[in-house]
Amino acid sequence: MMGRNYRFADLGLFIGGSFAALVLICGIFAPWIAPYHPNDQELLYILAPPVWAEGGTAEHLFGTDSLGRDTLSRLIYGARTAMTVAVAASFGAMLLGAFFAHLAGYFGGWVDWIISRTVEVWLSFPPVVLSMLLITGLGIGIDKVILAIVLVDWTRFCRVLRSEVQVVRGQDYVAFARLIGLSHPRVIMKEIFPATLPMLITLLSLQMGISVVVEAILSFVAMGVPSDVPAWGQMIADARIDMYYAPWGLAVPIFAIFLTVLSFNLLGDGLRRRLDPRQSAERGA
Amino acid sequence: MTERQVLRIRHLEIALRTGQRILNGVELGIQPGRILGVIGESGAGKSMIGSAIADTLPRGLGISGGAIEFDGLTLTDMTARTRRSLLGRDIGFIPQEPMSALNPSLTIGHQICHHLARIGLRTAKVRRDRAVELFAEVGLDRPQALLDNYPHQLSGGMLQRVLIAMAFASNPRLVIADEPTTALDVTIQKKVVELIARTREAHDTSVLFITHDLQLAAEICDDVSVLYAGRIVETGAARRIINAPRHPYSRCLNLATPNLKGRMARLMILPGTMPGPVERTGMKGCEFATRCPIAEGLCRTARPPLAEIAPGHWSACHWPERTGTVAVPKAADAAEGFVLGSAPVLRAKGLGKAYRQHDWLGRVREVQALRNLDFEIREGEFVGIVGESGSGKSSLTKMIVGLEDVTSGVLEVAGLDRATAPRAAFFDKVQLVFQDPQSALNPRRRIASLVTQALEGRAHALSKADQKALVTELLGKVMLPPDVAGRFPDQLSGGQKQRVNIARALCSNPRLLIADEIVSGLDVSVQAQILELLRALRREAGFSLLLVSHDLAVVRHVCDRTLVMCKGEIVEQGPVEEVFSNPLHPYTRELVAAAQGAGIDGGP
């Protein structure tokens, strides 16, 4: 029983990890992998179907969009946008959230009160809408998108990690560390942080998926990266106009997002099961 | 055993899927109306017996041999459904932890009435009346009101009474009590145990009483079976097994239990540990042979069967008659004399602790946890604190160690005022050995790093070689081999972890060591090791010890003087022998009476 679950978790970890790595590689090496430049228009060959549908050619494996741009290349460059945003935003949110979570969980008292009330205020608002509002205020651009996500999603890290920190804080070995004279920062770094690290990594992986989605939403409503930068959300918005005629143009970026988010979720879940084994010690006689 | 038996277990084997045996051929039987105690330490397999009868063995474990007969019916042959119909009706259970044994979101009334409905009471009114009747029978006040209460509103003792009422409600033929008093205070324990005995008589039920506590078993059980490494090694009348056992293990258990009255003697320490499931499965000879003081060649090659050595007395030993020769080896060193220093290591005058609670409106409520404590600990003295939960013991230890602030009165440790001197000054003067070794040792660190952790707070670091030497020295002091240093905490047993805990506290060479309930929850044999360790350390290291425990016998064995605490105050203090043999304060008298029980005749 345990064995089966374990194998499944490892399988998920492997598949998720591999595909996530694939997307990251596409993002990093986009200029070398993509067959065409993503903004090259071929106006004589618009809305072409992918190679497996009738009318498709091997020249454009995934077909072309309404301006004749190669879908596969746009997909690969879109991966670059998505991964840039995801990595930067996730790490930013993680750093900010983890910092406040450790402060709040470790010190308690009024520090915890202020931080928790702040998180509460933040969370009283739908996160996606908040990101959009921030963009309305900050303007368009990839750095603004990253900032918008960091400023909204740090609360997710903070909330979850705070309870983890509190659990570890209650352990006697932390009290002992204080009894031998370690200062607060040293106790946090040496005793608490190593214990919260597994959860942190899991959340980071899940946040990657969330960031990809938020970036897609923002570019879908033209409030994300500038229109000359390829992004999956924008591909969807463009393809939607001609969806009755060329449904594949819509389906392909949808699947790209779906598979990317799924792989990061699987990775995160697999990591959680790996790094935090439930010690079901044999309750002896 | 030719008379009718309510429960008969024949050669029961319970194994993991991998073949490792937890129970390796258990034989036991209970006659109608009798209480049988099953005594075993952790790892012996005693809770498996209850689970096997109820068909609630955890996943991965199964009955691989033998049979369980209940009043003539073979349980192991029945379908799950038939078996389930017996539960709650003919077989009742009293669980170990009453606080979590009832559904927290349903009222007590709902739960007991649901049970009564299951055993056949038809209307709601009949059920309520019967519930009130049962509650009164088990000594609960205001039974009517209790029906509408939720479990969290009752104390542990009250909840256990409710569970006893529910177990006996259907007049079952057998009730299985799995360590029913372990989670309770000593005075409550006594009451609950008496209740079980009374109720059993009223309903003429047989009881299977599973426990690790010899003394408790001696008090209420008619017969006792001793379980070791998955097998019953001795069975017989309770008095006889406990006072004149015919198996070396039973005798060793006896000799390892500190007693409250009678001679003070060193406790028996057994080398090694009980063989685990892996070792048990492969063993050819007696499982106890590796630790038995009178083991011979035959013991290691041939397993002794459980044989009747006298009417109603069975023992699984090749040489049962030699049991009497098992004794605690004489101490090689000199008498326990040591010189008490004159300067007090700890001085408390009018010490008090108040906790302030803020509610959300900003109002402040003060709870006085400790009041007006006056006591002293001199150099080299071992002092015990006895008290039940809520007495304030843990607040006191936390204040001494610096985890809590002093709110009133004076507390001086090693001459320094706790309230005014800087924290850093105390780090090598006083140390705490935590109660729960699980939470006290960082699971991510190796033992070597844990034991010398105290050095991390220092400015100058020791060289690698010096550190290694220190680790070996500290481990040696607590009688652990040096190879333990490379392991992680979860690879150690409970007793080993506790010893690492002690070693770690000794690292900073404190003048005062505080041990907070460090042996509660440990098996008798492991407890004996730790207690003798403390006594040995006292001879060498010359520190003072403040030992907090709810077990009076433990305090008597290790300490010179004792304080008795109740509800935040010291009600009595004095030399250990005096306080326990001649208690003056009514609370102390109650504690001593509860702890005494039937009494085991200590001594060779």
Next chain:
Amino acid sequence: MILAILRVIGRRLLAIVPVFAVVTVLIFGALRILPVDPAQMSLPPSATIEQVEAKREAMGLNRPIWEQYAIWAKGAVAGDLGESSQYRMSTVDVVLERLPATIELVVSALIFAVCVGMAGGLLIFTARGTVFESVGLVVTSAVMALPDFLLALLFILLFGVLIPIFPVNGRLDPGMQVPSHTGFLLIDAMLTGDFSIFISAVEHIALPVMALGLAFSPTIVRVLHASLINTYQQSYILQARLRGLNGREILFGQALKNAILPVVILVGTQFGGLFGGTLLVEMIFSFPGLGNLMVKAMQLADLSVIMAIALIYCATTLIFNSVADALAYLLNPRLRNG
């Protein structure tokens, strides 16, 4: 008991007011950083510079920011939320017109999500130990990877383009008229007595509801599943088994009441996410609700509308949190300081 619940809700609502106020200040401030001139936006492009200046004065945009906030707040309390620069109408009117449609959508989606989520969680739990559990968890993970806007688009592809069984636009078939009594189309449609109108209303709301609801349900499935596993490890479940109760009695009679608590809390805290979803879902389905309005307002920087809708989101999220707290209080006797 009722009194106690009211007290809990009351206390929570009181706690909400300061949070609400803080949020309004923050959003107000965030919007005023815009490099956009609301006065210019609200006048026709042919307006002269003097007219724009006059408008700025009239809108109070030259005053310090806290004064602007005070003016706005005073108006808000009185029920006046300013004028929409897009529609040249009172903001309150614009918003109220669209509000019922979104409420209808969100409530239906919530009901859908809870039903599907609970059913899924229970099914996967009862299949524990078998291969179906793993299959169920994988499917749940897969659905979880599809946010509401992707689901909406997929549904359009599947049920609008490939197999057209559902309409993908608006709330009613073109040409159908429904007198507006409550503003809630489903109810109003029922009141007309005309079954075909009701069916049309249901058909139109089906895909948006499924997209929103299905996107929300995997979290419920997971939390319920984990919560049930956790509950079953508790001692009292074993004790119930030892008293002879069978599987179904234990699941529904003992476990569920305890296991459902984290789900209630989850729904309460994640409710805001449903509103976030309405933005895109309404936009994709051309559903005339608040979400649609909000997207356009953000694209065109119609500040008073943005502010008004933001407040509605904030208020409903906070209120819903309190309702969830009250439910938790009902379910968990230990919270009642007994």
